[in-house]
Amino acid sequence: MILACAIGAGLVAFALSAILLHARPLYEATVTVTMEPSEEELRFNRSFMGVSQFNPATIIAQSHIERLLSRPVAERAIDLLIEEMGGQLPAKEPTLLSAITTGIWQAWNTLNYGYFVPLSEREQMVADLQNALDVEIVEGSYILSISVSYDVPEIAAAAANVIARAYVQVAQDGFRRDASVIAATLAEAEKEARGRLAEKRIERQALAEKLGVSDPVTERAVMLQARQDARDALRSTEADLSGEARRLEVLRQSLMAQTDVTIARGIREVLATGEADLQQLQELRRQRQQTLVDQEAALAALDKAQALLRVHDDQLATIDADLVQLQERRVALDLSSRAELSQVMIVNPATTPLYPKFPKLAVNTVIAVIVGAICALVPVVARDALGTQIRTNLDVGQIPGARSLPPLARGRIARGRRLDPSYVERLIRRVSADRGGWPGRALKVTGFLPDAQLGQLTRMFDGATGRDGKPIRAEAMPALTAAPDWASLSGQVVVLAFRSGDLEREELEALQARVEALQMNCYYLVVL
Structure with missing residues (x-):
């Protein structure tokens, strides 16, 4: 079961990955941007946050990320990208996968809100660019890593570069605007301070004259x-x-x-x-x-x-x-x-990616195999720990008085091959040890198997030779569900065969009690 689930999950993952790799591969292009904060920004954040566990530089970096993901940056990037592409982006050919994705999205919005609002071409481009954008902080630095995923590698690289350029422009415009506001505020505050200083000096002079x-x-x-x-x-x-x-x-x-x-x-x-x-x-x-x-x-x-x-x-x-x-x-x-607003600048522009980021056939297949095996392992372990079915010789051995035989492979019965000589030898050794020899040189075969498989199993035992070289005669009995009274089998060797997991522990215990009452030489064979 575990092997089947693992192989099935691996095959499904491989097939889906192959389809996606052919229909819609995703290429990722990355550009790095430095955003070293100014002293004014650090001073403002320290005064604004006060004594806090947050680092002002981290707050500034997170603010840059939110501004990078904002709509104004995406709209300016779309304008720059269209300008670089000669005035129009290359049109995508409609595919079955894109039609399915669009239909699912429309159905989802309709189910949630009761209606679906189609977006214009520009709105769709802005939304696609925002969804394809991913921004991360390079640990221990003032550098942002901007990644764009797209199914065309050239457009992915161009989009990453224009996003960085658009953000630099937006950030510099914002810095100029903020700098002018701060400069005006500082000038007003300086003028006010000079006025208060002059007033205080006049008051001080008047008080000194009054006091002499x-x-x-x-x-x-x-x-x-x-x-x-x-x-x-x-x-x-x-x-x-x-x-x-x-x-x-x-x-x-x-x-x-x-x-x-x-x-x-x-x-x-x-x-x-x-x-x-x-x-x-x-x-x-x-x-x-x-x-x-x-x-x-x-x-x-x-x-x-x-x-x-x-x-x-x-x-x-x-x-x-x-x-x-x-x-x-x-x-x-x-x-x-x-300093020409050098706090935000492009460090490493994006280049056209050679290989797609997603999907990866080998990685997805291996992960699917592992996940499939883990998912199948849970019910298997639960069934083994909590179930009462007899599945192995160890389960048979836990019943007092029951004598189990080594299991046969499923294929041996299904293809009707000859019985392994070592298996016959172990059987003879076991019976001889229990009964001091082979009683009657005969073997009865029955169990919870169909008649055809019981016949195959009987033929596999029939003709086997004991340790003295004499043949053993095997005889098939009807299935247990149709067996007559077993009183005549007292003292004979009987093999009861059943498939792993088909027999409950209570059933085998009841069967063993009946066998002991009849004083039968009974052995249990678990067929895997």
Whole structure:
């Protein structure tokens, strides 16, 4: 069964492949196109996708593929192809296969939608070209492989080349259009950034004038130095004041201990002068303390003003950075435009194919043989695993008490050839081992076979010689379905023959029970 299915599937595949090879072979022509993305495209995709698992380059490549398969590219390719072919494509001769295909398509659309809309000649050409087109990405590169399958090799190569040219033109037109839009957008954004920068500068200048600050850094440095000088002067005054106070205290103690009037008068005069100087030093300390407080307040006011100005400075820096980035993008866009739109270009044009892509006789036949064998293997294995029919000697041997014989080939019975001597020898050896010799030198042949085949089988056994050289007499019995009572066969050698798969296990078990009850020397022969 497996062999028949495999051979049948192989023959069908070979015949269909041969018919298709003669009626409608398909030739495939391939052209390679590079589509290296620009920095603008990569930047836009990164900003658009954000943090994503998709590679921007892969997204761009897939976008190119979808545009390649679009209708505008196919229509432009048809125009270029008609122009190359001298104004008209070569007409196809109607064939039986094309008529069958058209009829099936019409019937399918009618069944699905209730009606069929025939296409115009140009619409049909565009649809055929889109159906014949296949685009793939060359792994690890920015290269697209464009393949066109057609039944005429020259047209397949020409169609692949015009598809690539049409796509290059469409892509370049789109890039020019996009570049002009991007350039206008960048110019508008740059103009807006410059306007905001000027406004922020005016606001910052007005705020600085309002706060009375022209150069915060320089003014802060001057105020810090002035504060340090005020601190030093205050410390000096406090030191002088402390020294004068100690001097006056010493004079007072001397005055109290002095008894001389003249000296006491002089000390009083000096003491009066020192107290006046002490008051002057105290006033000077107060003034310098106030100066230090004023310096601290001025520094605090300057810090506050500088904080307000820093907000405007940060805004100015942000706007200036945006302006620089816009200028860089405009320069990059100008460079891309000056590069003559080389991101999309033909790398390797298509050539006329020598051999058809489909069908391949040997490949299709081998695949069909393998598939046919696999498809037949499933029911065969299921039948063998789940079925209860007796098909082999192993199945007979699983029944207690049953003794099986080696099977005969189907052709041996059908053509009536002589029995293999080795088979007879195995039969005699088996019977002699079971019964200690050949009882009666006679052999009865019956089973579930037609009478004609039972007769052929009997003739094959008849005349065989035992190990002692004496002939064995074989006698055909009626088929089991018409056999009389077997009680008279007790002790004789009987061969029950049946074809593989014709007898159920339950039937053979019941038959074996009957044989054992009659004490017959019965052997089972499975005829394949």
